[in-house]
Amino acid sequence: MNKKFGNIKKTALYIVLSFYAVCSIYPFIWLIFFSLKNNEEITVSNSFGVPEVFRFENYVNAWNSFNIALYFKNSIIVSLISVAVTIIISLMFAYATARMIWRMSKVARIYITAGMFIPVQIILIPLVILVKNLHMSNSFMSLIIPYIAFQMSFAAIVFHGFLTSLPFEIEEAAYIDGASIFRTFMSIIVPMVIPAIASVLIFTFMNVWNEFTVALMLINKEVLRTLPLGLVSFKGQFNTDWGGMGAAMVIAAIPTIVVYLMFSEKVEKALTVGSAVKG
Amino acid sequence: MQKDFKYKLNVLLFTLPALLLFTVVVCYPVLQSLYKSLFDWDGLSKPVFVGFGNYVKLWGNDNFHLSNKNGFIFAAMITVYQIGLGLLLALVLSSKAVRKSRFFRTSYFMPVVISTIIAGQLWLQIYNPDYGLINKIFEALGMSYRQAWLSDDKAAIYAVSFVNAWQYMGIHLVLIYTAIKSIPEHYYEAAVIDGASNAKAHTKITMPLLGETFKFCLVISITGGLKGFNEMYVMTQGGPGTYTNTLTYMMYKQAFMANNYGFGCAVAAVLVLECLIFTVLINKFVARDRIVY
Numbered sequence: 312m313n314k315k316f317g318n319i320k321k322t323a324l325y326i327v328l329s330f331y332a333v334c335s336i337y338p339f340i341w342l343i344f345f346s347l348k349n350n351e352e353i354t355v356s357n358s359f360g361v362p363e364v365f366r367f368e369n370y371v372n373a374w375n376s377f378n379i380a381l382y383f384k385n386s387i388i389v390s391l392i393s394v395a396v397t398i399i400i401s402l403m404f405a406y407a408t409a410r411m412i413w414r415m416s417k418v419a420r421i422y423i424t425a426g427m428f429i430p431v432q433i434i435l436i437p438l439v440i441l442v443k444n445l446h447m448s449n450s451f452m453s454l455i456i457p458y459i460a461f462q463m464s465f466a467a468i469v470f471h472g473f474l475t476s477l478p479f480e481i482e483e484a485a486y487i488d489g490a491s492i493f494r495t496f497m498s499i500i501v502p503m504v505i506p507a508i509a510s511v512l513i514f515t516f517m518n519v520w521n522e523f524t525v526a527l528m529l530i531n532k533e534v535l536r537t538l539p540l541g542l543v544s545f546k547g548q549f550n551t552d553w554g555g556m557g558a559a560m561v562i563a564a565i566p567t568i569v570v571y572l573m574f575s576e577k578v579e580k581a582l583t584v585g586s587a588v589k590g
Numbered sequence: 591m592q593k594d595f596k597y598k599l600n601v602l603l604f605t606l607p608a609l610l611l612f613t614v615v616v617c618y619p620v621l622q623s624l625y626k627s628l629f630d631w632d633g634l635s636k637p638v639f640v641g642f643g644n645y646v647k648l649w650g651n652d653n654f655h656l657s658n659k660n661g662f663i664f665a666a667m668i669t670v671y672q673i674g675l676g677l678l679l680a681l682v683l684s685s686k687a688v689r690k691s692r693f694f695r696t697s698y699f700m701p702v703v704i705s706t707i708i709a710g711q712l713w714l715q716i717y718n719p720d721y722g723l724i725n726k727i728f729e730a731l732g733m734s735y736r737q738a739w740l741s742d743d744k745a746a747i748y749a750v751s752f753v754n755a756w757q758y759m760g761i762h763l764v765l766i767y768t769a770i771k772s773i774p775e776h777y778y779e780a781a782v783i784d785g786a787s788n789a790k791a792h793t794k795i796t797m798p799l800l801g802e803t804f805k806f807c808l809v810i811s812i813t814g815g816l817k818g819f820n821e822m823y824v825m826t827q828g829g830p831g832t833y834t835n836t837l838t839y840m841m842y843k844q845a846f847m848a849n850n851y852g853f854g855c856a857v858a859a860v861l862v863l864e865c866l867i868f869t870v871l872i873n874k875f876v877a878r879d880r881i882v883y
Binding site (some may be wrong): 321324325327328331334336338339341342345353354355359360365373400401403404406407408411413419422424426427428430432433434435436437439440441456459460461463464467492493503517520521523524527528537539541543549556560563564567568570571572575578579583586 | 597598600601603604607608609611612615616618619620622623624626631633638668679682683687688693694695696697698699700701703704705706707708711712713716720721723726756760761764765768769803806813817820823824826837838841842845846851854855856859861862865866869878
């Protein structure tokens with residue numbers, strides 16, 4: 312036992328820590344209970360306990376009549392493309408700023424880094440008009456392209472930090488052997504930065520999966536709605552079926568929660584590297 | 591010579607996609623927004639140049655002052671809660687006496703990973719005046735106090751702010767925790783040998799070394815608060831009345847509901863200016879140099 316902490320003091324500390332853990336997690340448990348109840352239980356008899364009967368049919372209803380399947384598919388399409396392209400573009404960019412020597416390297420890096428501090432609000436109005444003029448309104452591309460542009464800054468910072476920490480000799484050997492820059496990049500650099508790619512991938516996925524503001528202003532066609540947009544639209548439409556709405560929310564939350572629980576260390580890593588912005 | 595050209599070509603190939611995308615999708619629209627804020631423009635007909643007319647109109651607009659005030663309340667609430675509690679919990683969790691630190695960190699971070707829309711809907715139920723969790727707790731405790739949290743003119747903005755404060759505290763906790771963990775152990779050993787108490791070691795060693803981290807935390811929570819929108823959109827639709835409007839909400843209404851695009855751009859420009867001022871101030875007044883151990 313540590314000398315500085317008496318037993319009582321230590322117990323008290325754990326109680327406080329556990330109390331806040333309950334504050335953080337209980338709403339999730341409550342949501343799961345909520346999703347398995349009917350309206351009578353939710354609003355009258357049993358609003359925050361364990362459901363009397365586990366009504367799994369709420370999930371079936373959510374999936375079938377709430378269009379959840381469609382929103383889920385849309386979110387997957389948008390997230391996968393955005394994340395993949397973000398990683399490719401920003402890794403290439405970071406490679407050039409971290410490993411190649413050229414005059415405007417630092418300027419280019421600061422230019423892209425600035426994206427992290429530009430509120431998305433300032434571009435929304437011109438973006439909506441631009442998308443309209445390009446006849447891209449109501450297409451996935453109108454959402455995916457801004458997502459890539461905005462996620463890129465953070466990804467490039469993480470990759471840059473990672474790449475500068477690698478010793479230069481690695482590429483020199485390959486270069487002397489006559490490998491081209493592309494070859495070196497693909498066969499030597501990419502395999503070495505896989506841990507960083509994993510961090511960026513998970514972090515970017517969570518951001519894009521949950522994004523709401525841009526989606527709200529750029530998408531108004533039902534068939535293109537992503538999950539966060541879809542969840543908002545339930546409210547007016549299905550005011551009566553609370554349980555079904557709870558089920559829809561659980562379905563929408565599962566992917567990010569699972570990804571986080573599996574890779575929590577990667578998420579923390581990405582966050583800390585990204586916070587060390589210089590420039 | 592040929593080799594030099596090839597090298598430059600490679601630099602171009604690696605950087606062009608990012609630079610091009612960023613310029614077209616971020617940089618150009620930013621400039622457009624600033625420029626269009628000087629016009630009276632409905633998005634369809636020809637814009638009419640009005641100089642700073644939109645800004646003058648903005649200053650005379652009651653909704654602008656309310657939205658602005660709400661942005662500051664939102665920012666202040668989440669900054670104090672997230673950094674204050676985040677720091678406290680990080681200090682406790684980083685102490686060697688506490689085991690299961692990983693479990694607690696994961697729990698505290700959980701709300702961060704869900705969508706603000708889900709968090710908003712969740713808290714909408716918790717705040718419900720009839721069957722919501724909070725009023726039920728008062729009931730269980732035998733107190734007669736009840737509050738319609740989200741439909742009260744004064745309470746609404748605080749209730750909405752709290753949801754964001756609750757949801758994103760984990761980010762700050764993780765950032766501060768990691769920063770504390772990266773401080774070399776022997777700094778503390780030296781302090782203890784010199785007779786410093788635990789509290790003194792923290793105020794004299796931990797705090798000053800966390801400057802860089804606080805800087806980042808302050809920037810994201812303050813600008814995050816000023817930009818607030820999602821929680822209001824989901825939980826109150828800016829109401830009751832306009833009591834939970836923020837600048838983003840105002841911009842959204844002006845541009846996309848009322849087709850006042852020029853005016854909406856002016857609102858966005860003010861918002862960005864505020865964020866910029868805070869970012870610069872924080873960078874100027876909070877610890878300047880990066881510390882390398």
